[in-house]
Amino acid sequence: xxxxxxxxxxxxxxxxxxxxxxxxxxxxxxxxxxxxxxxxxxxxxxxxxxxxxxxxxxxxxxxxxxxxxxxxxxxxxxxxxxxxxxxxxxxxxxxxxxxxxxxxxxxxxxxxxxxxxxxxxxxxxxxxxxxxxxxxxxxxxxxxxxxxxxxxxxxxx
Amino acid sequence: xxxxxxxxxxxxxxxxxxxxxxxxxxxxxxxxxxxxxxxxxxxxxxxxxxxxxxxxxxxxxxxxxxxxxxxxxxxxxxxxxxxxxxxxxxxxxxxxxxxxxxxxxxxxxxxxxxxxxxxxxxxxxxxxxxxxxxxxxxxxxxxxxxxxxxxxxxxxxxxxxxxxxxxxxxxxxxxxxxxxxxxxxxxxxxxxxxxxxxxxxxxxxxxxxxxxxxxxxx
Numbered sequence: 001x002x003x004x005x006x007x008x009x010x011x012x013x014x015x016x017x018x019x020x021x022x023x024x025x026x027x028x029x030x031x032x033x034x035x036x037x038x039x040x041x042x043x044x045x046x047x048x049x050x051x052x053x054x055x056x057x058x059x060x061x062x063x064x065x066x067x068x069x070x071x072x073x074x075x076x077x078x079x080x081x082x083x084x085x086x087x088x089x090x091x092x093x094x095x096x097x098x099x100x101x102x103x104x105x106x107x108x109x110x111x112x113x114x115x116x117x118x119x120x121x122x123x124x125x126x127x128x129x130x131x132x133x134x135x136x137x138x139x140x141x142x143x144x145x146x147x148x149x150x151x152x153x154x155x156x157x
Numbered sequence: 158x159x160x161x162x163x164x165x166x167x168x169x170x171x172x173x174x175x176x177x178x179x180x181x182x183x184x185x186x187x188x189x190x191x192x193x194x195x196x197x198x199x200x201x202x203x204x205x206x207x208x209x210x211x212x213x214x215x216x217x218x219x220x221x222x223x224x225x226x227x228x229x230x231x232x233x234x235x236x237x238x239x240x241x242x243x244x245x246x247x248x249x250x251x252x253x254x255x256x257x258x259x260x261x262x263x264x265x266x267x268x269x270x271x272x273x274x275x276x277x278x279x280x281x282x283x284x285x286x287x288x289x290x291x292x293x294x295x296x297x298x299x300x301x302x303x304x305x306x307x308x309x310x311x312x313x314x315x316x317x318x319x320x321x322x323x324x325x326x327x328x329x330x331x332x333x334x335x336x337x338x339x340x341x342x343x344x345x346x347x348x349x350x351x352x353x354x355x356x357x358x359x360x361x362x363x364x365x366x367x368x369x370x371x372x373x374x375x
Contacts, residue, residue, distance in 0.1 A: 010365070017281040017366055022342035024334065024367075026355060032365040063342035064317050086311060086326075093324040093334050093353075094317030098342040117279035119364065 005032040009121045011050060011129075015059070016117065019099040019107045022063055025051060026092045029083040039084045041150055048078050049145045051097070057136040059103040063096035080149045106132075200225035201297045203312045203323045203335075206304035208297070224314065231293045231321045231337045259306035262331040263358035266303050272362055273370065280364030285371045292350035292372040293321075293337045299372070300335055300352060331356035338374070348374035 010033045017023065028047035029038070036042050054060035055071055067074035074095070081088035099107075110125040111117065130140045138145060199210045202225045209225065266273060274284030289295040309325035318324065319340035325333050334353040345351065355367040362368075 005365075013281060013364060014366070019344075020278050021283045021344050021351075021369055021371075024353065026332070027367055030355060030360065030365070030367065064319075066317060089311065089324055089326065089332070090313050090316040090318065093332060093355075094313070094319075094322070096319075096336075096342045098344060113278065117281075117364075119280070 005034045006121065007033055007036075007046065008126050009119055012121055012125060013117075013119060015054070015099075015103060015129075016107055016111050018060065018097065019104045020113075022096045022098045024093050025078060025095055025097060026083060027097075029092060041148060044083055045144050045148050047083060048075075048148055051078060052146050053133045053136075053138040053140070054103075056138045057132050059100055059106070059132070061098050061100050063098050064094070067095060075146055079146050082148075082150070199228050201228065201301070202226075203300075203314070203325050204309055206301035208301065224312065226297070226314075226321055226323065226335075228293065228297075261329040261356075261358060262303050262305060262307070262327055262333070262354065263329070263356050265305040266354060266356070266368070267359055267362055270362060272359075272368065281366035283369040283371050285373060288373045288375040290375055292348060292374050296335060296337075296350040296352050296370075296372040299370070300333060303333070303354075329356070329358070331359075338372075345371070346373065 010031050014023075014027055014031060017027070025047065028051050029043060033043070033046070036046060051060065052075055055062070055074075062068050062071065062074055067077075077091050081091045083092040106125075106128065110122050133140050199208060200223075201208055202223070204224065272284060274286045276282045276284040286295065286299070304327070307327050307329065309327055311326035312323060313325075314323045318334075319336060321335075321337040322340055323335050327333065332353075332355040334351075334355075336351040336353075338350045339347045350372040352370040352372070353367050354370070359368050360366065
């Protein structure tokens, strides 16, 4: 049975993987989502907003020393450097993100560490995730939270 | 050890087998000084996927200046790179480079759609490669083998990439990222090197995620 690739199924999948290993921001700018293909501004915007929500909510942290304690600088960089552009490669592939204990605990409540994962969205997990985002004033919505800057002449980070 | 020199006086090959270097203590940075001469250092060139040994007597730091990864700088101690067994027209074995017709990274990584390594965590989870005495060398050897005749269009080091790391962009749209042991985050053992492969042709095999390969120490 084929399933639709929604933002919910994509994020559930990516966060589960993130609890198993560090991921670069490029993981947020790739992956199957119907109607929001890779290499589009919409996909870049989604990546920025989801990383922003997860970091502000304390679910994801930054390993890279430059941004570990300066999340604002990281948020600025991901807004202005296109993940699909040569100048964005160092940021989107070079930075490492990690799952906090809070995310590990959350994922552990709903998904086994090993074994099969069929990609089915767990609505209770998604609702809890949305509640966490809302509590941290970064609610899940289609409206951009941190608008990307598509000006090709933007400064490097 | 039989050596052959390219037109820059660098050793490109070790026709007798693995290129082996005597090592400084782990995590010790070599600090080139003017007038110093190398005792023979081994580098990995991300731009070609080849391993290059600079012969004794060359100026120290020459390889690093060319943007190569000095294996002595990586925190693993003794380094031995296994050649793929190929020989070029001059009788030199090009260590790490894959000869022959060009193919895609996906052809090399997942022939017949089968991913390398083992995983217990389901789709998208990191896959563990065979353990080795030197995870960095094993990972770099593997990277050299999956260029599959292609030459990267872009090589990036430094910046946000940890020391010794690099990311290359391949003509087929694949991004390959190398992180040496000790340069990943809290969920990775310090003795494990990592290779990430983001390829439009491979990602469908992982559920859409970038393929993550882990090279542990024995």
